[in-house]
Amino acid sequence: MMSSKPGKTVVTLIIAGGGVAVLLLFLVLGPPKLLAKSEQPDFCGSCHVMESEHDAWSHAGAHRRKLCVDCHLPNDNTAVHYMWKGLDGMKDVLLFYSGMVPEKIRITSHGAKVVQANCIRCHEQTVMSIDPDRKCWECHRRLIHTRSGAMQT
Secondary structure, three states, X not given: OOOHXXXXXXXXXXXXXXXXXXXXXXXXXXXXOHHHHOOOHHHHHOOHHHHHHHHHHHOOXXXXXXXHHHHHOOOOOHHHHHHHXXXXXXXXXXHHXXXXXXXXXXXXXXXXXXXXXXXXXXXXXXXXXXOOOOOHHHHOHHHOHHHXXXXXX
């Protein structure tokens, strides 16, 4: 009778481990389709503090066909992309629900580096002969969400 108990313990551990793995995947990826939905511009624009940025993006020419995450998250490595998606998302949730969202949303220094790297990644052939230390949006001012409705020189 003792020999069947270790077998039951192993099966129980396997089932429990599988349940924990499923639970962890659910917590990491969220409810079904949430990951895909959270990458859509309408999701980003659904928060009232992002409405003006979303409106400006929707009038931004060719870039309005891009997702927010194409520019605002690292895209050179899938694991790094989702790590920053989680970190930035949690930061946004905490700021929003704590009432600490600034009136004027500004990109962080880390965010500026990510956006610059993504500009270069997408437009690599075009920017090969341009000063890489200069931010793309210093010349292409309409790319800054709050300025996309106005032409500036």
